[in-house]
Amino acid sequence: MNSPAAEVVRLLTVRGETLAVAESLTGGLVAAEITAAPGASKAFRGSVTAYATELKHRLLGVDATLLERRGAVDPQVAAEMAAGVRKALGADWGLATTGVAGPEEQDGQPVGTVFVAVDGPWAADSGSTGGGKVASLRLNGDRAEIRMESVRSVLALLLQQLASEQTENERAQDTEQNGGF
Template sequence: MSSTATDVVRLLTVKGETLAVAESLTGGLVAAEITSVPGASKVFRGSVTAYATELKRELLGVDATLLSAQGAVDPQVAAQMAAGVRKALGTDWGIATTGVAGPEPQDGQAVGTVFVAVEGPFGTDSGSAGGGKVKALRLNGDREEIRRESVRSVLALLLEGLAGEQTGNERAQDTERNGGF
């Protein structure tokens, strides 16, 4: 169990918020990492492992035109997976992984090309349009190393979102205490 997963579960618990996961290349590793944390059942609703491209469309609502034009390894696909799992499982937060773990390139993308995404109730000053954040990764290593680093990266991105949201709320409370200035 990672300290990042522990921090994610702790922050979600404090906030009373919930999480759902959509995974492709990680094949359930993100969900396993989260559920390894005692108390995860308070915040983790479930996951969809949409390894096959058509399941990204059918279960997560990823745009079919986008999938046929760009393939499954694309930043917009990752964003739509995160938004889709959040909606499908009725959670505050949705996270997603899509990419190429190897050993062969896929959809014209090199091994180690990964996109991780977070969709959630970001504050208005988060700088992300549509409430989502996507991070592009270029990872080195073997298949297992790429998958493990993808798990670490999506949890770190979620933690940033959770911490940023908390910081935003604290700023709002500060403004109230200081008479709106």
Template sequence: MAAAGVAAEVLRLLGERGETLAVAESLTGGLVAAEVTAVPGASRVFRGSVTAYATELKREVLGVDGDLLAARGAVDAEVALQMAAGVRRLLGADWGIATTGVAGPDPQDGQPVGTVHVAVCAGAGAASGSAEVVPGSADAGSPLRSEGKVATLRLNGNRTEIRMESVRSVLSLLLEQLSGERAGNGRAQDTEQNGGT
């Protein structure tokens, strides 16, 4: 399903539940928020977004642990989870989603181009499951573990394709959570993917 279709379905489900959404973005630079707000009636559920492109903003605005950023860099599954949790709290939403990764053209924080982490975090009031990590995406035993779900992607394609597939993937991960599907049924997993498909 294309990102526009996923966004429309996410907003429909959130509207039915009477729940709200906030977005934290890094590599996607506002594209997730743009996709969400392109859907008519988005204002009923969309609270807002934070584009924390600079690493220090992830810490200062979204509340990502500074020691974690220093140890692992910004391109990390736990960073994505903490970004999602931080934007949810900051903007007072039921659900927070986040993207962080490397769109290219150069590697970042020792991570190759196409490494992307997308995350979903639900508040106590939202109908979510317990914390779950897609295999291979993060250390589940970490004391910094945030509540939510994260997926690590290995995307192929150019910068634009990687960014657009990241948008679709984070919205699809949220849709899985809203629909109650198991993580193994979606595409947002630790796999090789072609951007833009």
């Protein structure tokens, strides 16, 4: 069985689509996981590791007021990071990770609070600036475990979205072939 990253690369390659990643707490681990998969260059555009809060605004277009009010560990920040990296790197799909790996809390959020997000082609249709899917996680473990589980979770979120989009496309094709029924 393929690793989640290899499966992401395979599916995106088959679909002729690309991926970009914005990372905070994972510090490049998502990009490393994806680029470890054979054939990654066919689907992976690149990544932005925006560890510092102001880089989330400057490089990824996350709303400065949002960052000021809620801090970097926030579901809407994750959504805007995913949309921002997708736009900045010209990809079909954007992933993002933000959260607290420890050892201390950040922005009033406890260790293990993580938000992962995916932004994709459906969001462009709605003119989205961060209207993608976000998963809120409460992870246990040490710093390394929290970071690795964040990587697994964001890849799983993308795979789930790719599968659900595939199902919708198949349903639409069936409806079309059956005269709209």
